[in-house]
Amino acid sequence: AQKITQTQPGMFVQEKEAVTLDCTYDTSDQSYGLFWYKQPSSGEMIFLIYQGSYDEQNATEGRYSLNFQKARKSANLVISASQLGDSAMYFCAMRDLYGGSQGNLIFGKGTKLSVKP
Amino acid sequence: EAQVTQNPRYLITVTGKKLTVTCSQNMNHEYMSWYRQDPGLGLRQIYYSMNVEVTDKGDVPEGYKVSRKEKRNFPLILESPSPNQTSLYFCASRPGLPGGGELFFGEGSRLTVL
Numbered sequence: 739a740q741k742i743t744q745t746q747p748g749m750f751v752q753e754k755e756a757v758t759l760d761c762t763y764d765t766s767d768q769s770y771g772l773f774w775y776k777q778p779s780s781g782e783m784i785f786l787i788y789q790g791s792y793d794e795q796n797a798t799e800g801r802y803s804l805n806f807q808k809a810r811k812s813a814n815l816v817i818s819a820s821q822l823g824d825s826a827m828y829f830c831a832m833r834d835l836y837g838g839s840q841g842n843l844i845f846g847k848g849t850k851l852s853v854k855p
Numbered sequence: 856e857a858q859v860t861q862n863p864r865y866l867i868t869v870t871g872k873k874l875t876v877t878c879s880q881n882m883n884h885e886y887m888s889w890y891r892q893d894p895g896l897g898l899r900q901i902y903y904s905m906n907v908e909v910t911d912k913g914d915v916p917e918g919y920k921v922s923r924k925e926k927r928n929f930p931l932i933l934e935s936p937s938p939n940q941t942s943l944y945f946c947a948s949r950p951g952l953p954g955g956g957e958l959f960f961g962e963g964s965r966l967t968v969l
Contacts, residue, residue, distance in 0.1 A: 747895075773957055783945060783960035829897060842888065842913065843947075843958050847897040 740765045742830050744846035751820045752854050758805070759815040759849045761830035767791075769835045772813040773843065774804065777827040786828075789813060790835070817851075825853045857882050861946050861961035868936055869969050876931045876964050878946030885951025887929040888958070891915065891942040898945065904929055905951060936968040 741764040751757040763772065774786040789797045789804045797804045805814040813832075817824055827850050833843040859880045868874055880887065888903040890913075900913030904923040918940055920932040929948075933940060943965050947958040 775960075781943065781963045781965075783947075783963075785957045785959075788957055831898075841886070842900055842903055844900070845890075845898040847895060 740767070740832060740834075740844050742832055742844055742846035744830055744849050746849045747847075748850040748852070750852050750854055751817075751824075753822060754819055756816060756818045757820055757851065759817070759828050759830075759851065761813045761815065761846060763811050763813060763830075763832050765811075765832065765834070767834040770832055771835050772804065772806070773831045773833075774802070774813075774815045775829045775831065777829065777848075778823075779826070783829075787815070820853045822853050822855060825851060827851075857959070859946055859948055859959050859961035861944070861964045863964060864962060865965050867967045867969065870937055871935050874933050874936060874966075876933075876944055876946075876966070878929045878931065878961060879927050880929075880946075880948040880959070881927065882948060882950075882959065883926065884948035884959070885926070887923065887946065887948045888913070889919070889921065889929070889931045890945045890947065891940075892945065892963075893942050901931070901944075933966075936966075938968050940966065941968045942966060 743762045770791045772789045776784045787799045787802045789806045801818045803816045827848045829848045830846045831843050862877045885906045889901040890898040892898045899915045902921040904910045946961040949958050
């Protein structure tokens with residue numbers, strides 16, 4: 739069965755510094771996708787970044803990058819130059835891309851990031 | 856604007872009073888899903904649908920029903936709500952193609968059952 743583990747319930751980071759949010763996963767699928775979502779206090783789920791299991795390069799989207807280490811089954815999110823608006827809950831998620839597990843997205847329990855001024 | 860729309864956004868109800876949370880998407884997505892979010896548990900899938908008239912249970916389906924009569928709509932039905940169904944509910948959709956991309960989420964529906 740697929741599983742996502744986020745070991746950091748909460749984290750603090752100083753404004754303008756970089757921060758890494760940890761995510762490890764477990765799956766027997768060969769083709770899978772890893773996703774990160776942000777949930778601010780207003781509650782909506784905002785898609786941040788995606789990494790495919792066969793992608794050779796780490797994904798980047800602006801200040802977000804995904805540190806993908808396939809052999810270690812980790813997909814850590816790196817936020818560079820933290821801003822106050824980055825304070826939110828962050829969820830790591832994964833799903834099979836080609837039909838296994840019906841392609842359902844499963845989530846970790848989340849990490850609450852607080853950015854200090 | 857591409858979006859997933861849920862209604863109501865907030866609801867307080869009482870035990871046993873049937874309610875429906877509607878979900879509609881305008882992106883012609885085949886796949887739709889319902890999640891509930893509870894503190895410390897992340898998001899857990901309730902039901903999902905691969906296409907019209909095709910629905911299946913997720914991880915926490917007890918106490919819920921769904922239907923998919925039209926491609927754009929995927930309502931969540933609580934026939935007899937109980938206090939343990941107090942939660943934040945999300946509807947989401949994505950294309951059904953292999954690969955399929957990310958899930959698009961609605962804004963969430965916060966339900967309180969007294």
